[in-house]
Amino acid sequence: MSIRILDxxxxxxxxxxxxxxxxxxxxxxxxxYAGSHIGHxxxxxxxxxxxxxxxxxxxxxxxxxxxxxxxxKLIDRAQxxxxxxxxxxxxxxxxxxxxxxxxxxxxxxxxxxxxxEIPAIIxxxxxxxxxxxxxxxxxxxxxxxxxxxxxxxxxGRNIDDLLSGARIDPTELKxxxxxxxxxxxxxxxxxxxxxxxxxxxxxxxxxxxxxxxxHLGEQIDIxxxxxxxxxxHHENEIAQSEAFTGKPPFARIWMHNALLRLGAEKMSKSxxxxxxxxxxxxxxxxxxxxxFILGSQYRSPVTYxxxxxxxxxxxxxxxxxxxFVAAKPGATGTVPTETIxxxxxxxxxxxxxxxxxxxxxxxxxxxxxxxxxxxxxxLEVAAxxxxxxxxxxxxxxxxxxxxxxxxxxxxxxxxLIELRTELRAAKQWALADRVxxxxxALGVEIKDGKEGTIWSFS
RNA sequence: GGCGCCAUGGCCAAGUGGUAAGGCAGAGCUCUGCAAAAGCUCCACCGCCGGUUCGAAUCCGACUGGCGCCUCCA
Numbered sequence: 001m002s003i004r005i006l007d008x009x010x011x012x013x014x015x016x017x018x019x020x021x022x023x024x025x026x027x028x029x030x031x032x033y034a035g036s037h038i039g040h041x042x043x044x045x046x047x048x049x050x051x052x053x054x055x056x057x058x059x060x061x062x063x064x065x066x067x068x069x070x071x072x073k074l075i076d077r078a079q080x081x082x083x084x085x086x087x088x089x090x091x092x093x094x095x096x097x098x099x100x101x102x103x104x105x106x107x108x109x110x111x112x113x114x115x116x117e118i119p120a121i122i123x124x125x126x127x128x129x130x131x132x133x134x135x136x137x138x139x140x141x142x143x144x145x146x147x148x149x150x151x152x153x154x155x156g157r158n159i160d161d162l163l164s165g166a167r168i169d170p171t172e173l174k175x176x177x178x179x180x181x182x183x184x185x186x187x188x189x190x191x192x193x194x195x196x197x198x199x200x201x202x203x204x205x206x207x208x209x210x211x212x213x214x215h216l217g218e219q220i221d222i223x224x225x226x227x228x229x230x231x232x233h234h235e236n237e238i239a240q241s242e243a244f245t246g247k248p249p250f251a252r253i254w255m256h257n258a259l260l261r262l263g264a265e266k267m268s269k270s271x272x273x274x275x276x277x278x279x280x281x282x283x284x285x286x287x288x289x290x291x292f293i294l295g296s297q298y299r300s301p302v303t304y305x306x307x308x309x310x311x312x313x314x315x316x317x318x319x320x321x322x323x324f325v326a327a328k329p330g331a332t333g334t335v336p337t338e339t340i341x342x343x344x345x346x347x348x349x350x351x352x353x354x355x356x357x358x359x360x361x362x363x364x365x366x367x368x369x370x371x372x373x374x375x376x377x378x379l380e381v382a383a384x385x386x387x388x389x390x391x392x393x394x395x396x397x398x399x400x401x402x403x404x405x406x407x408x409x410x411x412x413x414x415x416l417i418e419l420r421t422e423l424r425a426a427k428q429w430a431l432a433d434r435v436x437x438x439x440x441a442l443g444v445e446i447k448d449g450k451e452g453t454i455w456s457f458s
Numbered sequence: 459g460g461c462g463c464c465a466u467g468g469c470c471a472a473g474u475g476g477u478a479a480g481g482c483a484g485a486g487c488u489c490u491g492c493a494a495a496a497g498c499u500c501c502a503c504c505g506c507c508g509g510u511u512c513g514a515a516u517c518c519g520a521c522u523g524g525c526g527c528c529u530c531c532a
Contacts (some may be wrong), residue, residue, distance in 0.1 A: 030532065043532050073530065155527075162528070163459050204530090226532035231461090231486095258463090259532070261525080294480070296471060299524075301464080308470055318481080321495070350472090353499035358472050362480035372496050376489090429491060436493075447495050454495095 005050075005055060005222065005353045006299065008230060009154050009256040013354060016221060016252075019058035025051065025214040026251075028208060028225035028233070028382050029065040029111070032092030034075045036083045037258040037274035038289070044288055046298045046355075048105045048396050053351050056394045064215045065108040067093050070115050070201050075190055084298060085191050086115070099277045103286045104396050110215055114207035118193045121202045124244050125182050125195075133243040134258070139185020139198040143240050152238050154254060155231035163363060172333045178458040180236055182206045205236040209286070212250075214239065223251035226260055258301040273333045275304060279449050283319045287320070288313035289398050294357035294395055314396075316458075322368035323388050323399045331439050334380045335370065340387050347391050357395065364392055413444055417453050420446075 004013035016023060028356065029049045030040065051061050069089035078085045097107075114121075125141045128134035133147040145151050145159060152158050163177055181203035186192035192199035202210075212220055218241075225234065234254065241250040280289060292312035296302050343363055350359035371384045389399060420435040434448050439455070446455050 029532075032528085037532090040532055071530090156461060157528075158461095228527070228531060229464095229528060231528090257532075259526070291481080292470090299463095300471085305469090307482080312468065312485090317483050318495095325496085342522055351516085356472075358481095359479070362472070367496085376497055424491080427491075433492070440493095445494075448490080448493080449495075 001352050002038060003352050004354055005253050005255055007252075008256050009249075009359045010101045014201070014224040014253045016054075016059070022062055023061045023222065024220040025061055025063045025224070026208075026212045026216055026220050027063065027108070027223075029074060030092075030096060030341070031071050033070040033071075033332050034092060036092075036277040038098050038277050038280050039274070039375065040096070040099075040104050041103060041280075041289055042260050042293055042298075042302070043224065043226050043257050044103060044105050045147070045293045045396065047208065047255075048103075048248065049357060050222070050224070050255070050355060051106060052394050052396055053282060053355065057348075061109070062216060063106075064109045064110050064112065064211065067111060067113045068204070068207055068417055069093065069113045070207075071204060079189070082444045087135070089113075089333055091113075099281065102278075102281050103289060104398050106396075109326060112211040112215055112417075114202055114211075115213060117193075117207060117445070118202070120214045121183070121206050122179055122195050124206060124210055124213070124240070125197075127244050129181065131246075133242060134182055135168075135175065136197045137175075139200055140173055140181055141197055142174055142183050142281070143184035143236065143243075145180070145239070147365070148239060148243055151186045152235065153216050154235045154238055154434055156233065157235075180205065180232065182240065203419055205233055206240065209237050209241045209244070212237075213245070218245040218247050219249065220251050222253045222255055224255040224257070227256040229258055230254075233265055255299045261301055262343050263305040280309070280389060284309050284313050285400070287316035289317075290396055291361065292411045294361055296451050297354070297356050299354075317370055319364060319388070319392060319397065320399045322371040323385055323392065325371065325375055325381065326387075327375055328378050333376075333378070334382075335374050335384050337383075339370065341383075342410070343387055344391070347394075351394075362389060364395070367391070371398045413439065413455060417446070421453060 002015040002018065004015050006012070007014045016455070025047070027043065030036070047056075047063075047334065051063055054061050067089065070085060074085045074089055078088045081088065093111075094115075097111075100107075125134060128143065129136065129141065134141055134143045137237050152162070157179060167416055177179060183200050183206070184203055185197065186199045186201065190201065192201055212223070220261050223234070225288060242248045273438075284292075288309060289312070292304075295312065303399060304309075343366070346366075347360050347363045350356040353359075362433050367384060367388045371388060374384060375381050392399060414434055414440060420432050422433040423429075441448060443457055445457070446453055
């Protein structure tokens with residue numbers, strides 16, 4: 001079977017060409033004007049899993065994710081903080097990438113920045129003007145929404161409905177209130193670049209078209225992002241890209257993840273209901289976050305709650321224990337190859353079906369049970385464990401013990417556990433339990449096994 | 459107002475025509491100095507009403523409740 005992804009535009013499952021094939025993947029990135037919240041982890045994890053699964057299935061992936069490092073919010077924020085747009089953007093871009101690394105996200109092949117694509121942006125504006133799809137007005141350049149009849153095809157709207165929406169701010173510089181800015185003439189104090197229309201800066205949507213065109217070509221395979229980008233961002237991207245190249249489709253597949261909610265509402269900076277990504281990373285670790293996100297299919301909205309996260313944390317621990325538990329001493333016999341193969345089949349079947357990570361996760365939990373059963377039955381556990389770690393790796397799970405920076409504590413904890421083991425051997429239960437309870441109070445969990453005692457940070 | 463989505467056990471979440479995956483929590487048993495972990499067993503008829511069908515959580519219609527986009531947002 002082949003991988004099928006539901007395309008937002010056609011609402012049909014679309015397959016990619018069979019491998020070997022290089023998948024051209026463009027995922028809309030962030031505007032780095034503030035710290036990241038867990039909502040940002042959703043597309044990062046979803047598209048990371050897409051990438052890992054494609055590679056698992058034999059594809060190579062050219063993955064480009066942009067930083068929109070020039071825009072109104074950045075300008076306002078920089079002025080408020082008395083810093084430069086560039087310094088601000090660099091700070092939050094770096095911070096974002098550091099958080100992604102902690103989440104075990106594979107780095108994109110390339111991370112272009114809007115401010116480094118100005119020549120391409122200008123070239124596209126000129127091309128659109130030449131083709132009659134855009135016009136200069138004042139120091140601005142606007143895309144003419146009515147220049148092609150299919151505007152609105154991605155988000156399922158038509159221009160006249162949009163007009164009746166009445167939240168549009170008509171500007172005298174625009175021929176039509178729905179036309180959007182490709183290039184904005186500069187205002188005093190703003191960063192600006194030279195252009196045929198005078199000094200200015202890119203509008204919001206054009207940078208993505210430019211970067212996709214520059215780094216992936218005129219037609220890409222998968223264009224992804226959060227569902228909130230469907231309109232107007234991706235709608236406008238399609239319009240200007242296809243108008244510019246004259247080669248539809250701009251993207252073979254449009255793939256959008258549902259937004260994370262906090263309580264009943266979506267999490268967003270404007271609502272002020274944000275939970276920082278790094279804080280969650282600190283308390284729950286990367287695997288729990290991934291389990292939490294991948295527990296539902298990417299097009300279903302997930303709701304962030306403490307309970308859901310701690311449930312995911314418990315699940316991550318279960319997987320990790322199974323992935324590394326030791327076989328009984330003197331274990332003989334192994335789990336049949338066919339049994340292992342069946343898990344792979346189920347996993348692939350789930351993932352092929354529009355990245356059904358929820359089902360794929362169920363396979364991993366079943367595989368964990370297989371490991372534990374094999375161990376209890378006195379079998380070798382290496383084979384199912386290798387499979388578990390392999391397939392878990394496709395979902396980007398690290399199986400790492402807690403990533404607490406408490407490594408310095410490890411030797412001391414080991415020493416205490418050694419002492420406790422001796423106390424237990426001497427049947428000094430009260431003292432042994434004091435050690436265990438004391439460690440527990442400090443956040444160190446102990447598990448006694450046949451092969452000795454293991455511990456972890458809870 | 460326009461476009462669209464969702465409603466499954468205590469919580470989360472798969473499942474789109476044939477009698478409900480998985481996780482968390484809970485109960486019992488086994489194992490164990492105790493505890494934890496692990497294994498086994500148990501725990502739902504799928505928002506409401508009507509319809510189609512031999513048969514529906516799954517299709518159609520109405521209703522109720524919730525959410526998203528239409529404005530910066532991943």
